[in-house]
Amino acid sequence: MDITHIEHQTAPRLEQDIHNFFTQVRFGSPIPPMTHDEHIQKIIEQTAQVLLVYFREWNELMFHHRDSDCSFWVTQFRNAYFTVLQQIDSRRYYFNPTAKHTAKWLAEHVLNKLKLLFATTGFHEALNQCNEQYEKRVDHLRELYSEVSKLSVDAPDLKFYLSYPVGTELLQSVDQVIQSFRAFEKKLTSLPWFRAQVIFSYYHLIRDSTRNCYVIRFYLTFQKVFYSNDIDYSVDLLRLWQDATYGMGILLQIPDEETQHSNGNPFGFDPDGLFNFPEPKNPLDDLGDLPDTVTSVNEQMNKICIATRGFKIFNGKKW
Incomplete structure (x- = not known):
């Protein structure tokens, strides 16, 4: 084991x-x-x-x-x-x-x-407080994204899937994944185009239950005026992700939702689970797909139950 x-x-x-x-x-x-x-x-x-x-x-x-x-x-x-x-x-x-x-x-x-x-009544109070804090955090992230949307109407959202190739699953503990992601984020935010063009970033650590492998949904929201269709932003993201993962990181290519079967799912989640297609196209969609409470077990075997101390499974930031 x-x-x-x-x-x-x-x-x-x-x-x-x-x-x-x-x-x-x-x-x-x-x-x-x-x-x-x-x-x-x-x-x-x-x-x-x-x-x-x-x-x-x-x-x-x-x-x-x-x-x-x-x-x-x-x-x-x-x-x-x-x-x-x-x-x-x-x-x-x-x-x-x-x-x-x-x-x-x-x-x-x-x-x-x-x-x-x-x-005990104290336990039920603690449970309620935990769920209230979770709900407030989700609402806060929604508000941040909505504020950014007002600054750049129809701002482009790019979505990437940071993960690992088949055969490396046993090498990637959650602590290692989080350590790599933190290094990746630090390098990414220092790039000139990121500082000039990105107005919001958001990530969500999830699991591919078919492979027992971690995947990070990563979104970048751009200032529409400065965004360029001629630039392949994924090139820099892949390079930085590989640097942070000792050359093992990949960007998963997820087919468009329209090409999937009605119950299709790129990560093998339960058909009745929360992460079915359509995959969230932007941070607001992803936040809308989250469980209503942090104590929920509706995600079944796809719920991430262990993380590095202090790391948030999902989070966003206004730049």
């Missing part, structure tokens, strides 16, 4: 399972003659069995990404995990099963901690 499997498969799976656990504990009701306590205990036991199927994977996730930013439900699990781990040894960062403290013991104790947390 490699670290990219943890990022692309294990973390989204854990996000979904803990959200399901919350939903059952919060909204489920016992069927008589079962008592409420018996009902909750049954949910804990059933969820523990679900978690034990991939115990090794999420146990390694907790260690490898203890300092990463994680999605909402994975973060709740991680907090409970290290709280339980402290009961064994306050200096531990990794759980090794023993005859006394088995994997089943760990899973059930973590779920019990989460059960107590989910029952």
Whole structure:
């Protein structure tokens, strides 16, 4: 098992399972003659069995990404995990099963901690605040883009897909992708034409679930008066992206939406997911395709659940 499997498969799976656990504990009701306590205990036991199927994977996730930013439900699990781990040894960062403290013991104790947390009013307040902050950030980016649109009516938007070739998936952890993207952005913003012509930039880190590979939707909005159809801006972007990725970076060529089947999708997302065709043509479209809440699991296995601390999965900037 490699670290990219943890990022692309294990973390989204854990996000979904803990959200399901919350939903059952919060909204489920016992069927008589079962008592409420018996009902909750049954949910804990059933969820523990679900978690034990991939115990090794999420146990390694907790260690490898203890300092990463994680999605909402994975973060709740991680907090409970290290709280339980402290009961064994306050200096531990990794759980090794023993005859006394088995994997089943760990899973059930973590779920019990989460059960107590989910029952508090403070948790629901934290959940609501988290979603409100997310909504405000999305609205703020919409406003920024709208402001720019007023400065240059019908401003051209160019869209690029920064990614990696087939066969290099196992070499690209999310930390490496983000490090490369930061280096790419820094070099790009120093180019003369960027400073003179670009009035807004926007990116969104997504996943190609067919290849388990990262893709960055990257948009540049130009001052219409200075934009030139005679310049191939992709040449500079490809060169800088390759420089930042040790020569491995590519610009994906995505066919026009009109050429695809009705349920076509360049990244293999679930037909009922959020990233189906038509692919967003500009930052406003992309923002409109985002989930309504940050705690949503509607993206299913395509939700990015691990990122470098401090990095925003999507963001835009007015220049």
